[in-house]
Amino acid sequence: MKLPKLLKQCISVFMVILALSTSCSKKSITVSQGRDADNRFKVIGYLPNRTDLLASANQIDFAKITHLYIAFINPDSLGNLTRTENLKEVAALAHSKNVKIMASIGGGGAPEYYPSFLIGENKKKLIKDLVNLAVDNNLDGIDVDLEGALIDANYESFVVDFAAALKQKNKLITAAIATVYKSQFTDKALAQFDFVNIMSYDRTGPWRPDKPGPHAPYSMAEEDLQYWLETRKIPKEKLTLGVPFYGYGFGGTAPESMSYKNILRQYPDSINQDQMHLNGGMVYYNGLPTIRRKTELAKQKVSGVMIWQLLQDSTGVKSLLAEIDGVVKRK
Numbered sequence: 001m002k003l004p005k006l007l008k009q010c011i012s013v014f015m016v017i018l019a020l021s022t023s024c025s026k027k028s029i030t031v032s033q034g035r036d037a038d039n040r041f042k043v044i045g046y047l048p049n050r051t052d053l054l055a056s057a058n059q060i061d062f063a064k065i066t067h068l069y070i071a072f073i074n075p076d077s078l079g080n081l082t083r084t085e086n087l088k089e090v091a092a093l094a095h096s097k098n099v100k101i102m103a104s105i106g107g108g109g110a111p112e113y114y115p116s117f118l119i120g121e122n123k124k125k126l127i128k129d130l131v132n133l134a135v136d137n138n139l140d141g142i143d144v145d146l147e148g149a150l151i152d153a154n155y156e157s158f159v160v161d162f163a164a165a166l167k168q169k170n171k172l173i174t175a176a177i178a179t180v181y182k183s184q185f186t187d188k189a190l191a192q193f194d195f196v197n198i199m200s201y202d203r204t205g206p207w208r209p210d211k212p213g214p215h216a217p218y219s220m221a222e223e224d225l226q227y228w229l230e231t232r233k234i235p236k237e238k239l240t241l242g243v244p245f246y247g248y249g250f251g252g253t254a255p256e257s258m259s260y261k262n263i264l265r266q267y268p269d270s271i272n273q274d275q276m277h278l279n280g281g282m283v284y285y286n287g288l289p290t291i292r293r294k295t296e297l298a299k300q301k302v303s304g305v306m307i308w309q310l311l312q313d314s315t316g317v318k319s320l321l322a323e324i325d326g327v328v329k330r331k
Helices: 005-028 053-057 087-096 120-136 155-168 179-184 218-231 260-266 268-272 288-301 320-329
Strands: 042-048 067-071 100-106 141-145 172-177 195-198 239-244 246-250 257-259 275-278 281-284 304-308
Touching: 042 053, 042 320, 053 087, 067 087, 067 141, 087 100, 100 120, 100 172, 120 141, 120 155, 141 155, 155 172, 179 218, 195 218, 195 304, 218 239, 218 288, 239 288, 246 260, 257 260, 260 268, 268 288, 288 304, 288 320, 304 320
Parallel strands: 042 067, 042 304, 067 100, 100 141, 141 172, 172 195, 195 239, 239 304
Antiparallel strands: 246 257, 246 281, 275 281
16 A cells, blocks of 8 residues: 555654653663662671671672671770771672672670660761761661660660661661560561561570570471461561571580581581580581571572571581572572
8 A cells, every 4th residue: 555655654653752761761761679679588697796897708608698787886885886897808808709798887896885876866877977987888788686685665766867867878778686575576667677687596595595496496487487477467468487507505514606507517417417425515516407497498488598608508418598598499
């Protein structure tokens, strides 16, 4: 069918306009990926913040983790952040391996003066300093690991203000939570976090010598996930399951705490167990089968696993991280 000349000209002009608008749109449209658009199953590993932080980071198998948490960076009694050396270098190393990096505040041994930094002008200064820390060192965000008495009446207000400040800079905010403190976490506080990591361990320990036994049994992982998923209604995409790379000793002269690595140094055949006799006592930990089962549970129920802590692992076929990695990458 022949088209009138005028109609042909109109079509030609339209096609030119369409081509120009299409080419322009390709240049101008940017798709926002969000602050945590990484949809991989999370494998979060804590790394102690030591004087040899960069050397420690170089020991990590970055191919087996998605997030690295530096633990801990806290204010001194004057409110100044301490031990921030080498953060930028470690961040560059992590990012070169496609791993996100966070600085974690608080910790089980957080300074006793911490509550004074969660209110008033001290709070404003701490939030400002932590946001600057994340920006200046190219961190992906900050992890809030405030425990026990630090989850006080000021906790919610602190995390609400902190989250707002971090989100203005397109940074993540996460938290470490434990079911033992469940009544201290408000729904509003928990809603501020991009995701939360359940510390599913330390049910007992050296502080409870009258309660010897496993501190992180598989049943605890099941109970913890049920509570945070079903009772508190936190979406699975915002939860990870914490696993321990250490054990606790009870009785005799067994050491109070032992890394998985040191357990295997003394008893190389104990990789498939969760307890061993030592010095007239018993040491309880998670061996390969339990770590495997917990990772399978996490894959089924939530969006990742969290590890305390990476330097406590063994190597090769005895590595707990390698066991996690095998489950994660199994089709």
